[in-house]
Amino acid sequence: MSYKTNENWFYKVVGRNVHLWQYVDSAGVADLAGYKIRLPDSYYGVQLVYPSEDITNGLMFEGTAYVEPFVNVDPNELDGFDNPTLTEETAILGTLNEDSHVNLNRFLSLAIVDYIKAMSADSRGDLGSKEYYMKEFWRKIGDNASNKKMFALVSPTTPHAVR
Amino acid sequence: MTIQEIMERSGVRETNLAIAWIRDAIHLIQSNGDDQVATWKTDITDTVREYPFPANLIKLKSLSVLDTSDDKYKRIRRLTHQPTVSEDTDPD
Numbered sequence: 167m168s169y170k171t172n173e174n175w176f177y178k179v180v181g182r183n184v185h186l187w188q189y190v191d192s193a194g195v196a197d198l199a200g201y202k203i204r205l206p207d208s209y210y211g212v213q214l215v216y217p218s219e220d221i222t223n224g225l226m227f228e229g230t231a232y233v234e235p236f237v238n239v240d241p242n243e244l245d246g247f248d249n250p251t252l253t254e255e256t257a258i259l260g261t262l263n264e265d266s267h268v269n270l271n272r273f274l275s276l277a278i279v280d281y282i283k284a285m286s287a288d289s290r291g292d293l294g295s296k297e298y299y300m301k302e303f304w305r306k307i308g309d310n311a312s313n314k315k316m317f318a319l320v321s322p323t324t325p326h327a328v329r
Numbered sequence: 330m331t332i333q334e335i336m337e338r339s340g341v342r343e344t345n346l347a348i349a350w351i352r353d354a355i356h357l358i359q360s361n362g363d364d365q366v367a368t369w370k371t372d373i374t375d376t377v378r379e380y381p382f383p384a385n386l387i388k389l390k391s392l393s394v395l396d397t398s399d400d401k402y403k404r405i406r407r408l409t410h411q412p413t414v415s416e417d418t419d420p421d
Contacts, residue, residue: 171394172403178411183379184392187412214412216378224373225380226393226402230359231367232385235352236332257348264333264344268351269365274358275330281354282339282347303354311362 168221176214186225187214236266273313277306359387366390 168174178185191212196205237252238261245251252269255261268275284299332347341347358364369383373394382389393402 167397168394169396169398170403171396172405175394175405176408177392177405178408179389180379180411183381185378185411186373186380186394187378187408216376217373218375219373220375221373221395221397223370224395224397225371226395227369227371227383227386227389228366228391228393229383229389230363230387231365231383232356232359232387233365233367235355236348240330262348264336265331267331268335268355270330270355270358272330274364275335277358278330278351278354279335279338281357282335282341282350285350285353286339286341307358307362310364 168219168224184225186217188217189213190215190218234269236262237269238266240267241269242272271310273306273310277303277310280306356387363388363390 174189176187176189178187189212196203234252234254236255238255239245239250239252241250241252243250255263255266268278270278280299280303284296284303287293287295287299332344332351335351336342336344336347339347341350367385369386371380373380391404392407393404395401396403
């Protein structure tokens with residue numbers, strides 16, 4: 167049984183894989199006829215060992231992903247009072263066409279317009295325009311990220327300030 | 330916004346090229362931000378240390394291991410260096 171996994175488990179990113187390590191401060195024991203014995207080749211003391219048990223759905227990754235980039239309806243419009251039900255459209259299914267919607271909000275969709283203008287300028291060799299549109303692209307990405315954050319700016323008033 | 334509207338706004342006429350650039354842009358957005366966050370779960374196997382990243386993962390945010398004593402996923406920490414392996418039962 168795993169316990170305090172936030173304290174006893176560690177990982178290391180190695181290429182496309184994750185290496186899992188378990189911290190142990192004891193000895194590996196086995197049950198034999200009701201007695202716990204330490205096997206000669208088992209671990210003991212403080213060290214990192216490979217995972218020592220099977221855990222179904224034990225490892226959970228969380229991250230950004232390439233999820234349903236194109237969908238059948240506008241993701242920014244409510245369906246009545248509910249969020250729209252999105253169905254992915256792909257080239258493999260034969261459903262991807264010019265009427266497919268990009269699964270982003272309108273601001274990020276406008277950023278994509280800038281990105282395409284930048285790539286189009288790049289293919290023409292117009293590097294000045296490319297740089298301009300890429301700057302616009304990143305500005306919109308930044309604005310979109312800051313739209314989700316709220317903060318208050320507080321500045322102290324000095325005792326002799328004119329009020 | 331539809332692909333057609335994006336093409337009209339950007340003045341691109343080739344649909345496949347526009348779709349390819351849209352995919353690239355989405356990848357850039359997901360690499361630098363977190364517009365869509367997902368989770369993936371996989372089994373941990375006794376004595377196996379190596380687990381591949383999910384195929385469609387772009388940027389890793391956290392890694393958690395199920396604490397079976399209270400049935401909760403708990404975020405684990407990253408090692409800053411590769412441990413010295415003195416005994417290896419699963420060399421790859």
